[in-house]
Amino acid sequence: MKMRRRVMKVIGLSTLISGALSTQIAYAGTLSVQGASTVTFPPTTLKGIPQSVTANMPPLTVGDTRGSGNGYHITVQGSQLKEVGGRGHTLPAGSLQLAAPSKVVESAQDGVNLIPNAGFESYSSGPTANGWAIYGSGGSSSAQVVTSPVHSGNHAQKFVGSGIPQSTGQQLYHDIPSVTPGASFQAGIYLDITAISGATVNVGINWFSSSGAYLSTSSATKKFTASNNTYELTSLTGTVPQNATSARMNITIGSISSSGSATLFADDAYYQSNHVTVPQGSSNIVLNSGFEQKASGTSTLFSTNLTSGQPWNVTTGAESFASNGATNTGSGNTLVQTKTGGWTPSSTPAGTSLPLTEQVTFTTPSTVPASVGVDFLQGNGYYYRAVWQGGDNNFVIYKEAPPGRHEPPSYIPLASTGTGSNIVRQVANTQYTMTFSIDSSGKLVASIYGGRGTGGYKLTTISASDTSLSGPFQMELYSGPGMRYTSAQLTGLWPNGWSVYTGGTVGTYATSWIAAPVFAGQRALKVSAYNEQPGGAQFWLHNITVTGGRPFTATVMVNPQVLSGVAAVFQIDWFNSNGSSIGGTGSILNKVTEGYVPMQITGTVPSSATSAHIDVILRDTTSGGYGTMLADDVRFQYGQTGVPLIPKGPWTGDNNTASTVLSSQTWDGMGRYIVEWPSQSFTLKLEPKSTYTDPSSSSITYQSQLTYSIVSGP
Known part of the structure; x- marks a missing residue:
């Protein structure tokens, strides 16, 4: 930066910051520092007494996008003020002082500035700057x-x-x-x-x-x-x-x-x-963090924590959870309730025709045939079940009256293979996959495949139509004793990578993929829960792999629209390599907002953690609570956004000695920051016996070069 000072029988000083020093680091990003090129002190007339004159130090923009967490520091040093041209007069070293910065704020400026002449520097005529x-x-x-x-x-x-x-x-x-x-x-x-x-x-x-x-x-x-x-x-x-x-x-x-x-x-x-929410020190490891990808992907309901039995609720009988799946150990039919729905045909995003599809992979017990099926629960409306029946091997789609509605017959078959030539017979200790789909037109389709997934041989397909499909739908698994589920998935319900879990008692809930209002991009997630009881909580979650011992920052933009007896919660649940829960941490918001606001969690990943759930939750605060919330731009990034430190000043600016004006400790300062100085932060002292002018000229200009550097390490 050039600094000019003119003395009349005047001195002019300009300090040149010689180009921002940018050092390429062998990580994902760089260290950088940028600032204005020139600072000019106002003209001053010598009076024969000690005088001082001041000027403003322009802000610096500092960036650390390396992802290493190594910290950095910024130094400033200036040359002795020297006459421009003339006889080469100088001002004594130590004449220039720089105050300490007044504040450091996170920068929101992460792209091309679309306002030309944003600093009003270009001016031709008239009352306003050009443009x-x-x-x-x-x-x-x-x-x-x-x-x-x-x-x-x-x-x-x-x-x-x-x-x-x-x-x-x-x-x-x-x-x-x-x-x-x-x-x-x-x-x-x-x-x-x-x-x-x-x-x-x-x-x-x-x-x-x-x-x-x-x-x-x-x-x-x-x-x-x-x-x-x-x-x-x-x-x-x-x-x-x-x-x-x-x-x-x-x-x-x-x-x-x-x-x-x-x-x-x-x-x-x-x-x-298209800004990126800080911290920018490392990449976001939450896939589909802005819910932009169409809801055509698969949400896996079984995850690494099978031994804990989550996210399953056993409604009858008993289940044994282990690394090879969940096995029905009850002495009769068992419903394993996942409560993963809230889908309605009307919530299918515009421009898509995606059905809601349940997909379950299971292994038959040693005694066959054994009943196994998947259910769509429809609020207070009819239930729909695709079941491969024990006893006769018949594969049937049923329409079932819900509890409390005693209308005969309670089970209405809509389609089946029958027990004749189209029958598919179960084989003991064999793996199969069953799918069951509902689309917005009311069509129901169920299939059985050999092996895991739908890439194997399709054994049979049945279909039906019904006009009673309105939703919201939830999912349940149904089986006889000895049946072992090895995976359960949903396609078409949520944006890719996201799934749902119910903790405690929640009456019902809904999930929508919306186009407005959003915080960024084209899509956001809208979630609602109703009639939550004490201890009840509705989770919308994403599973990530983590590294123990690393500092992190997690953020989400939320817009709570209705909170009556519930709170909006942003939470991280940690799991070890065995899938066992080892605790969690969270942030709570108890009020509705006019728009999107950030919720943030910072800390250090537990040393034994290998995976985590990023949770957006509506959690009860009173019995019978209900609420609706929008969520967007979910992030989990290594590093924390602690603001860099400002050492004590002032510093001598013209003695060719580097002074540290900003210091970022390990893991802090990751992202982009604006460093601001107080008003009149430069002070130039002019002493009568050491400030010279040129007798042949009415003024003289002195100039110094001020160089700032950014260096890795605190």
Whole structure:
């Protein structure tokens, strides 16, 4: 960075930060530091006494996307201030001091800035910088490009609104000619409000269609009603409306009185798309974290924790859970209830025709035939069961009246192979796979395959149609004694990689894959639970493989819309190599929100953990509770987002000695940060006996080069 100082019989100083040093590291990313190139002190006239003059240090942007957790530190060193041209006069070493940074904040800027001239540096004529304009619906306004105060660089925009009638306003704005519908965005600008009366100042993005028609406005949550007298970032994030093709960033002075007014300075605006939630130090290991992949994938209900019996609820008889599956040890038919549904035909995403399919792989006992089947439970409506019957080997689709509805006959066969030539006979100790599907038209299809999965030989298929399918549906397994399930899966219910588990007693629940509102991308998950009893909880979960002993950060964006007797919970459950639970940790939200808000968990993976469940939960707080919540952008990343440390200052800036101005400890500072300095952070001392001017000139300029470096290690 160049620093210039002109003394009249003036000194001018400019400190040059010689290019941001970027060091490539042999990990996934880099260490980087970037900042402004020049700082200029205001002209000063010598008075023959000790004097000092100050200037602002522009912010630095620091990035650590390596994923190593090794930490880093930033050093600054400057050369002695020397006359530009002339006789080569110098100022004494130690004349320049730099204050310590005032704060370090996580950066939201992770992409190309789509606002040209965002720093108001380009200016030709008129009241506003190039590309910027003003508009008013009442009162009057004025604007001026200024050189002070600035947040960074050499210019900022002054904007004044006055005499503004109530409910009208004045705007400073910049058009964004092209935006991506459905993409996530982040936008913001630094504002210095020096005067305000009977008005508010807010930042927003107006959205427009391809025909130029106004669609809607996204507004920052921060709204100024009082002056702050320093630059402060005002930002907003969200999703571009589906029909939007262009946008306009506006800074609005809105009146809340008969004659509102405000004076502000604006600098360093940005609009960027498709941001990545920090920490960025390592990749997100949650697959389909934004629920973007269509719900055509398979959710596995048996997982590595078979020995614990989760996520199964045995409703009659008994089950034995082991590494080779779940075996019915009861003395009669047993229902193993997974309660994995909540699917309704109407919740199938637009543009898809995916059926809801249960798929179960099982091994027959030594005594055959033995009953085995899969059920769709339909709220208070009819049940549907595909069963390979013990006793006669008949494969049947039944329609069953639910408990409490005594209507004969209670079991209505809709389709079957019969016991004649089409019969498929069970073989003892043999593996089979059964599938049972329902689609939105009311068609039911059931099949039996030899071996594991549907890649083997199809032994038989039966089908039927029924008009009573409305949902929501849940899943149960049905078998006779000795039947061993080795896998159970659902296709078409949730976004890929996600499944559901019910803890305790929950009356019913629903799961939908929605297109709006979303936090980012095109899709989000909508979940509801009803009539939760004490100890009840409805889980929507994703299984990941983890490494013990590593610090981590997990986040999810949630929008609780209804919470009555339930709480929104974000939780991680840990499991060892045997599949046994070894504890968990979580975060709780007890109130509804107007939009998406983050929930976060940080810590260290237990040393014996090899896998984990990432859980989004609606958990009871009172008997009979119910709730609805949206979830999006789920992340689990190694590393933590502890903010880098600021050592004590000030530091001498012109003695060619490196001073550490920022230090990030191991596992901290992973991501991108903006390092900000207080106002007038540079101080230049001018002493009468050591500050020289050129008698042949009315002024003289001194210059120093200030270099900052980023180095691996705390």
